[in-house]
Amino acid sequence: MSDFLEVVLDFGGDILKFGGDAVLVLWRASEAQLPQTISLVLQCCQQIQKKHGSRDTHLGQKLHLKIGISAGQMTILSAGDRYHQQYFVCSNALDEVMKAQNLAVKSEVIVSPTCWELCEQEQIQTRLFGRKRVLQVGGRVGL
Secondary structure, three states, X not given: OHHHHHHHHHOXXXXXXXXXXXXXXXXXXXXXXXXXXXXXXXXXXXXXXXXXXXEEOOOOOEEEOOEXXXXXXXXXXXXXXXXXXXXXXEOHHHHHHHHHHHHOOOOOEEXXXXXXXXXXXXXXXXXXXXXXXXXXXXXXXXX
């Protein structure tokens, strides 16, 4: 897992939460920077899926990453004293990223509707899949 986290850090992501089988990563950006930042995040996801998308466990099973991406404003609240701090993240983007990740199947990157609206669509390869336009990320297909 440390290899995966190193890629995230190399692309400028901040790890907000790491626990169990999920990692929540934040890229800070102004509203004007969102399209370029989303492109950077997609590049990061492409590299993660290429290098770490599938792993064999010591039990002989294969694990596959599922990645969800969203974008938007968020509020981070902190509570505590100088010895212990708790952070609370509030955002529609957080709800959307969880939904996107839940829609993903093994080795997919799913982009939330809000993220798609905000990204540099003309710079991102898409194709028709059935009757839907889908996003192609590193040979993988996502909504």
